Amino acid sequence: WLKHLGSRRSIARPSRTRAAQPPPPMLLQPGAAFVTTGAAAAPLAAPAWREAAAPASPERAGGAHGRSQGSLALGSTVAVAALGLARRGAGQRAGARRTARGAVVFIDGEAGTTGLQVRDRLEQHPEIEILSLDPSLRKDEAARKDALRSADAAVLCLPDDAAIAAVALLDGADTVVVDASTAHRVSEGWVYGFPELSPSHSAEIAASKRIANPGCYPTGFISMVRPLVDAGLLPASAPLTVHAVSGYSGGGKGLIELYESPGHEPWGAYGFNLDHKHLPEMKVWTGLEQEPVFCPSVGDFKQGMVVSVPLRLSQLAEGATPAAVQEALAKRYEDKRFISVAPLNPMDALERGAFLRPDSLNDTNNLEIFCFGNEDKGTMWLLARLDNLGKGASGACVQNLNLALGFDEATGLEAKP
Template sequence: MSKPKVFIDGQEGTTGLQIHERLAGREDIELLVIAPDKRKDLTERKKLINAADLVFLCLPDAAAVEAVGLIENSRTRVIDASTAHRTAPGWVYGFPELYKKPEEVIGTARFVANPGCHATGFLASAAPLVSMRILPRDYPLTCCSLTGYSGGGKKMIAQYESKEKGEELCSPRVYGTTLKHKHLPEMQKISGLDNPPVFTPVVDDYYKGMATTIYIHNRYLVGQPTAKELSLILMAYYAGQPLVSVAPYMEEPAYLAANALAGTDKLELTVSGHEGQSIITARFDNLGKGASGAAVQNMNLMLGFEETRGLAL
């Protein structure tokens, strides 16, 4: 049997480079490569897209939509890393741990939308609690998400790594202050909430790693579980998952470093608080489970490989 042909459209971007790094040494696929001087050549891209069994789109939204329109067959499958299709009809949302049988949902899908990084951290905490009817759909959630600067792409990386960077880049910077961040539509839809959360992202002066936290008043939850009980509930939900886990509940306060899982493709949840209030923090690599690692995980499911093949555990 021939090896599946895989093409990364937009390989020169941060996400594309990270996907290529995970796939370059694999012998179970054939990686199609576009010549550097042809990367913006529509004819050449179209040729490779239609030659591939699976295409990763690591492109701006408009370009990702254009790329899907270049497909002229009923065979080529797509994983889109942009925001363009995450809530679009006909596309499967690529967060395997939110499905009972991801091999039957993502594994059989033709079009898969890779989650956003902030959305990944939010959904890992909120979506299971909504699906289990513990967190009411009308609950007014708030969320804060701290990320390393690599999530901003090449331009932001250059700014932070410049020798002439200003003082403002040496401290955490809150952004998305209009409360209309581009990840909000998927955060609301996939979680099942009636309203989007009040969400503020923060970028800081370190390369990669994320800490995404939601804030809960326990008395408004069904059954009024304590923080410790929420930890056990989520631990049971993710039991047996190779890439998402829940840390043991800690009675004493602790510092949670946002870059603790940098360099891996895993995500870990930590539940903290007491009887009346809880916070749930998802820590992961914004370039791993928050982007490229998740894309390769989805590819493995779609092509029938072991889910974690080629990933950093």
């Protein structure tokens, strides 16, 4: 599994911890009745240092899927049987960004680890209906093509080559595509799906029909480094090292099975070929002139992630201080719904005053940045904490869908205000 995780050629995307499996696809004929499920959910409490952040959408409680009262077709699922597309209700127009009932989304690869995560989140979305294929047709190219072209948006939860082939099936259709694979993250004609990348980037995503969802590790790395390059505090030529630890769900079903069986490693570094498939996007979307040295690892916990970048102050612009770095990051994200920056040297954020837990943001779409600095030693340590299954995967997919389909970016997503 180390080879599998470290290679640019193949990596299984993370799966979501779910209290209960979603209902099986319901085989409905065109014009059949809608299906509604779920109950309202309550928001999470906010950490003290995030009180000023913008409010966000409700959080799901346990395994229940939060939905607004009175919304239509909430969490409904429609299957395609015998190549006949059974949309939820008659008269919905293919290709429209929005319909009277919201938007219809097809998840190509919904039975895989990433697909299950995305589906789980979309089932709580008050404006999105899920279009599903009958299990017997999920590998049928004609059925997939029909579904891809009929949906308002498609999420590709596929290996790289299969994602490229799926885009070819669209053949000029108006469908919005969010690709969760690595196939298009540095490709011309695709917008990188990290809305917080720059002040104008959300608008670029909203105007695009081809969106490449970021990797989990790059999300943490880019969130810390790109603002410093933009602010002139970190030279683009800086040689950086990034260390990261992810919960074992980041390795997909195979690694989950390994870690939930006896005899597994308590912790493991991997990627020893130094050619991890996330490196290109780490370089391109930070504006760095060279790829960082990337040292990933997996821990004996299922979900959560910490990405960290050690720095010497001598690597920064002349006269730059730890306080200046923290201030630049805080300013960059001061109006962002899902990213927050702690004060400098936030010892109160540490478990027992000593440990930064990787799992504190599980089941949210949030990302937190921490800056620790020692001017006497001339050193800094930047850390980003996120849910590898949330902001690092399915949560980002939903955020990008919201922007591309014209909804508020936080709709259907949980966040701490």
